[in-house]
Amino acid sequence: MITRMSSLFLRTLRDDPADAEVPSHKLLVRAGYVRRAAPGVYSWLPLGLRVLRAVENVVREEMNAIGAQEILLPALLPREPYEATGRWTEYGSALFRLQDRKGADMLLGPTHEELFTQLVKGEYSSYKDLPVTLYQIQTKYRDEERPRAGILRGREFVMKDSYSFDLTDEGLAKSYRAHRDAYQAIMARLGVEYVIVAATSGAMGGSASEEFLAISEVGEDTFVRSSDGSYAANVEAVVTPPGQPRDTDGLPAAIAYDTGETPTIATLVDWANGALDRTVTAADTLKNVLVKIRRPGEDWVITGIGVPGDREVDFKRLEAAVEPAEVELLGDDDFAANPALVRGYIGPAGVKAAGGTYLVDPRVVTGTAWITGADEAGKHVVDLVAGRDFTPDGTIEAAEVRDGDLAPDGTGTLVSAKGIEIGHIFQLGRKYTDAFEVDVLGENGKPVRLTMGSYGIGVSRLVAVIAEQMHDEKGLRWPREVAPFDVHVVIANKDEGAVAGAQALVEQLDAAGVEVLFDDRKASPGVKFKDAELLGVPTVVVVGRGFADGTIEVRDRLSGATDEVAVGEAVDAVLALARGEG
Amino acid sequence: MITRMSSLFLRTLRDDPADAEVPSHKLLVRAGYVRRAAPGVYSWLPLGLRVLRAVENVVREEMNAIGAQEILLPALLPREPYEATGRWTEYGSALFRLQDRKGADMLLGPTHEELFTQLVKGEYSSYKDLPVTLYQIQTKYRDEERPRAGILRGREFVMKDSYSFDLTDEGLAKSYRAHRDAYQAIMARLGVEYVIVAATSGAMGGSASEEFLAISEVGEDTFVRSSDGSYAANVEAVVTPPGQPRDTDGLPAAIAYDTGETPTIATLVDWANGALDRTVTAADTLKNVLVKIRRPGEDWVITGIGVPGDREVDFKRLEAAVEPAEVELLGDDDFAANPALVRGYIGPAGVKAAGGTYLVDPRVVTGTAWITGADEAGKHVVDLVAGRDFTPDGTIEAAEVRDGDLAPDGTGTLVSAKGIEIGHIFQLGRKYTDAFEVDVLGENGKPVRLTMGSYGIGVSRLVAVIAEQMHDEKGLRWPREVAPFDVHVVIANKDEGAVAGAQALVEQLDAAGVEVLFDDRKASPGVKFKDAELLGVPTVVVVGRGFADGTIEVRDRLSGATDEVAVGEAVDAVLALARGEG
Structure with missing residues (x-):
């Protein structure tokens, strides 16, 4: 498809928004990807929505690849299931609560363990049906005390949450591992620099859990890594290597x-x-x-x-x-x-x-x-x-963790860094299946209580994380996998022939299945180049002065490299880049 | 993709759910497409979600075709804009209201005129930017007094809402017409039998408006049509042809x-x-x-x-x-x-x-x-x-409208029928742009107040409407455009060769890009056929007894027709059907 900037609902801003502190927030607003509707609540404009959907699709593909099945639960939920697990209270003021016209208590789902558990209980009754993993990509709500950094920590956000149901602990471990692998595949495709840290599981309950943290100076989570990189943990989860007990004989008296x-x-x-x-x-x-x-x-x-x-x-x-x-x-x-x-x-x-x-x-x-x-x-x-x-x-593990402390597993000393939580995987065990008494008939005819895993990825947050990790001083830079467009074609030559040439190029690219952003505005080349840098489409093609001599310019937004390409070869050159062969 | 029923999260039910009255509700629950989570609040299971997404895509394509640009606004909204237009109060108890942790009043968006208006005001300032049409496909909330019929009238539902902004009344009329045409294209693609009726605009304000009503006995809206079909109106909108004034001279005294x-x-x-x-x-x-x-x-x-x-x-x-x-x-x-x-x-x-x-x-x-x-x-x-x-x-237009009344435009007499509102298009005019003072600089240097249209389609409701209009006594029947799968392949022969043949067929279809539902369960042919009828995939392929003789059966769910096809020609035959050439 060809998207023409002359009619695109897009306004880039020269100045940083007053309420923005972190680069991703500044740039996503300046580049017209998102707009604030209320504190911690954002609207996605055309380019932002394209990136959001692209991230969703990467997540969806990798979830489907491990056999997870997509469904969609409501965001508006009844109180009772959350009351049954105690989370109606535990969530405190982070939960958006409301009453319907009949006075029934409801909530906006912050995460859906209860509902998925009830759903599986309602549908499945035999060991033959298990294991099953279900997921949704859905809008979630948490009334954050300090929403910040635009879509990085919002009160309404898009999350992928999945839930595995297994007959045995070994099955749960396998489902957990499959998610862990899928999450690694997702992060690799998105080009996110991350670390997996041992984590405490907070209000979720359950035993084993790990967090995927995107490495970022603007992160709110502190984690530590061992110097050889083989150990990493959320600071809350660091286990102090205990001291060696000694004989008390012969020690001076107190x-x-x-x-x-x-x-x-x-x-x-x-x-x-x-x-x-x-x-x-x-x-x-x-x-x-x-x-x-x-x-x-x-x-x-x-x-x-x-x-x-x-x-x-x-x-x-x-x-x-x-x-x-x-x-x-x-x-x-x-x-x-x-x-x-x-x-x-x-x-x-x-x-x-x-x-x-x-x-x-x-x-x-x-x-x-x-x-x-x-x-x-x-x-x-x-x-x-x-x-x-x-x-x-x-x-008790209450003393501060410091750079230079020994890693618990003996892999050197610890160094701390900041991260943004982008994923969290939990081996919940039977906390929720106990609460709702979810048994199926086992192979031996006896009831088996299911064991459960819960796995989340902050989909909208990932958009901000990618912006945060990839941007430079000129603007956004998107990896091809999630870029709003494959190619950004800029007319920087008023000559009729050049304009027609740009138009023809754009149509050829479109015909080849390339998503094209076409800057056909009556603005100066300088304005257009600045916008192209700000918007961050990976390949920028400039039909400029060289057109008269039979060349166009192909710029790589990531590396900054510029190539002169013969007009006749332009389509092939751009196609090669768009297909990641550049 | 191949979806195997042996591991699909799907349970079909023999009995109608106790709370279901209309056929679409009964069948969508029995066929495992949706499940109730709370009154008027439903979960979409794998098959239901596939149909929902397919309907969304048809709507999206037709909106894009008229140049509308997709964005995504939040569902959780601040009170102030709705206060400014009076709708915070006007909506009465149909509005879900809540407070955040700081006590700020918020609401769950029932429709987004206010936010879109504010958004355009924030981004655009010149006549050169206009016209613009924006839309979203988004989850909406209305606290219906009587949620009913499953997803037909829910309290959380998916809607496509779009908003046009124009400089002139002529521009608005053109944008309105484009939507009207797009809606007709959408309904045609979805195979929905509908009528466009003149409507009153209710709480939306504005002047001209029309409703798209799906014709259905279970509809809550009564409309009338003239006997020659050229006039149709919502009963509320019927204009009574006035009587002919007469001379009072010579009339008897009272x-x-x-x-x-x-x-x-x-x-x-x-x-x-x-x-x-x-x-x-x-x-x-x-x-x-x-x-x-x-x-x-x-x-x-x-x-x-x-x-x-x-x-x-x-x-x-x-x-x-x-x-x-x-x-x-x-x-x-x-x-x-x-x-x-x-x-x-x-x-x-x-x-x-x-x-x-x-x-x-x-x-x-x-x-x-x-x-x-x-x-x-x-x-x-x-x-x-x-x-x-x-x-x-x-x-005043307050008297009942009756079958046999004259049509206001002289096209015969009126006949009433029931319909389900599936779309509503409004020429809002300047109600909202006045409320938020949305002016742009006109070509002559003077401010121009924008004029606005608002257009909605009930996306999740359409899933129910299609089920309602298309089902038969055996189950659902989906038009190809929105079917959860293209083909439903049933193994009805335990013979190893037949099983291998079915498997090979399924893989060939998958390789050809066909979405296949594969009933590989260890159930009896009878159970499988019943489920196939209930689920309603348009083409059902049965690998049964005939396989030994080199034939498989191809059933058309809509017409009920059955064809015997040679195994070697099965893929081509199914592909032709899946491409709508059958």
């Missing part, structure tokens, strides 16, 4: 000291280097952070978290570690109610005396000696030995 | 009579035939129905509606006639407050005496004489002449 006004690790280290006969660093101290934790349906429990004093507690890691329990820092009221807890001087004993739970970083193992609070103002204990002088109630 | 207990037309006619020296029918009486009407922002006004006594007031026609005003029947309180209104004996004078407005049917013209109420209990006036004894404040 001694309490008056340390004066030393409520911080820095002041404590200063005191120790003055008062003790050794060099002390923050890593020799044990910092005890007090929080309270509440498991669903239970009371708050005061919890001390002991970490080496050179590290902070990373609250996101802490939250992930205790989920689905909630966690909060201890407030003034809590300290007032528990005089055993002396701020700035808290030790393991104080936590226990206050009836609390005491959890430690995995580095705090039996035989390690620490300088820590003595539970009296101005006092600390030196050489308090784990496993001898105190026994933690368990370990 | 005389009031004691008519006794005659509060109904029937009792009045009985009295008249006994008391007067002529034959009287209900058509000689003037029935005065009392209502109150409230224009937006004004007070209720008592209104008498005078219609020939052989006709009822059709409340839907009355509502359409007074829109956007509201109308209600007069209540006991109103009668109590207005003693001039004597129930059962109301005449034109009484309405005026009560300070009301008096409107009449267009048949009540100057010189017509009526028997009507004398505004006293037990009294009526005979020979009350319009234009002499009373002067109405105007006419």
Whole structure:
């Protein structure tokens, strides 16, 4: 098809939109791909919609290739199924809730585990029907607290969500693997630079899960990779290699000291280097952070978290570690109610005396000696030995992860980077099939509870991610697989012959099945070239001054390379490029 | 592609669903095309989604053919634009409203005039950009009071809505005509039997509008056609041919009579035939129905509606006639407050005496004489002449339309039928461009207010309509253009050679680009044939007993015809059918 810019619904903007901070957002708006309709809610204009549909198609093809079957569920959903799994409440204010005219509670689907589970229960009853994988490419809704960066984190967005149903754990592992492979194929076709990280599964429930993160400075997710690249994990999912337990025999006894006004690790280290006969660093101290934790349906429990004093507690890691329990820092009221807890001087004993739970970083193992609070103002204990002088109630992954930390699998040290979540695959197990009692008749005549996987790809987000990773200072640059057009033909010569030549070229390309954007506007070549760079079609053909001499110009938007091609060979040259043979 | 029924997510049902009343609903559920998720909210299973997408594509191609440009707007919308046009309120409880986490009012878009208008205002500023037509194929939401018949009238549904923007009324008329033609092309391709009727435009505002109604006994819209078929209109839009005014000179004087207990037309006619020296029918009486009407922002006004006594007031026609005003029947309180209104004996004078407005049917013209109420209990006036004894404040189209009424354009008499609204085209004019002040710079340097058209097609509804019009007692029957598959190949022979032959045939068809549904299940031929009839793929190929003798069976689902074809010629025969050459 030929799309003429003279009548295309497209207005490029010279200036960045005021509310845009990240390059993809600026460029997608400036190039007329999307427009904001409400906070976190965007309209797709002709070029944007073409890219969105192209991304959808890549995803669809790869899902079909693993035998997943496409269906389409509604976005407007009844409350009951989400009530049954607890997610009506768990989603908190991220869920768009509404009532219909009869007062029935409804919601806009943020993800569809419940409905797919009910659907399979309704249709299938025998082991012979399994396994089955269903998917949809559908509009989803989440009332994000901070929608940002245009379509990168919207409140209405397009997602591919699929759900596998298997008879056995091995079957689930196979379905999971098939999705993992399909996602890798998708990202490869889209040209997205990504990393697969071990992830925690958040509100989704379930056990094994991995995230596909697009590597990007504007990402909101921090992940770490081992120096040889073989290990990668979401920071929340990093497992600290535990320290080696040591024999406590022969270690010096713990001694309490008056340390004066030393409520911080820095002041404590200063005191120790003055008062003790050794060099002390923050890593020799044990910092005890007090929080309270509440498991669903239970009371708050005061919890001390002991970490080496050179590290902070990373609250996101802490939250992930205790989920689905909630966690909060201890407030003034809590300290007032528990005089055993002396701020700035808290030790393991104080936590226990206050009836609390005491959890430690995995580095705090039996035989390690620490300088820590003595539970009296101005006092600390030196050489308090784990496993001898105190026994933690368990370990917790709450300490911050830092560049240079050892990778859990021994593949070197960790380096952190930023990423954008573009896919998430979960081995959910039986959380949802238990909630809805989804059994089929097994081969032996007994009921089998199905096991389930859930797999998502942010389709509209991928459009922004590709823009983010591929753009340059002049504008967008689309990989051929998702470009809104194959070729952008620019008339940059008012001569009648050149105009007719451009027209003929465009028609020949069209006849050959090439999607052509034809800049037939009465604008200056400069304006047209700038727009071509901004719009980012991979191949730009300029019918310009050289036409009189029998040549046209073929520009590669990605490499920036320019070729002079004889007019008679232009169609073949462009076709070769459009077919990826360039 | 080959879709194998052994692994297809499909379960056909023997029994009709309990909540289904119309054939399309029963069959689409029984054949596993759709499933109910909530009242008026449906999931599309694999076969249903294929038909839906096929209908979408036909609509898309025809919209593209008239130069309309596809975009995609959100479904979740801010309140403000709908507030600006009054539709936030006008839509009443048909609008799904919700609040986001910050308490901002939002809605689920029922139709998108406001957003498209704002979009064009934002992008375009010069007459050079016009005209432009934009469209989307998108999920819409209306909280129907009575969702019914599955996807025929859902609360979440897929619609194609387009919007034209023109500089002049002539331009709008041209855009409107282009849509009208495109809609006719779409219906022809889909094989839908339809009629185009003059319509009132309801809450949409604007002047000229027509509806595309699919002819169907299960339709909710009543329309009338003239006996020669050249006139058709929604009942609400029928214009009554006015009576011929006559000279009032020489007509008998009006005389009031004691008519006794005659509060109904029937009792009045009985009295008249006994008391007067002529034959009287209900058509000689003037029935005065009392209502109150409230224009937006004004007070209720008592209104008498005078219609020939052989006709009822059709409340839907009355509502359409007074829109956007509201109308209600007069209540006991109103009668109590207005003693001039004597129930059962109301005449034109009484309405005026009560300070009301008096409107009449267009048949009540100057010189017509009526028997009507004398505004006293037990009294009526005979020979009350319009234009002499009373002067109405105007006419109103509120009387029922009946089979046999004259067509307004003189093309015979009217016959009524039922239809399903599948398309609606509006010449909106400047209602929305006025609301948002959408001007562009005209050729003469002065601002030009744009004029607008709005055009909708119920895409998901069309799936039900096609099922409704095309089915037979055995199941669905799809036109090739939208069939979920081109060919349904059934193995009805357990012989290894036959199975291998079917497999080879299926692969050859697939290689030729035919979409094949392959019934490779281990079920009996009877079960498979029943399912094939239920599913409704246009061509069914049976590899059965004849295979040993070198033949297969090719069945036409539409005509029911069966052909024996030599195995070697099977692929060509099926290809010819799939290409519509059969």
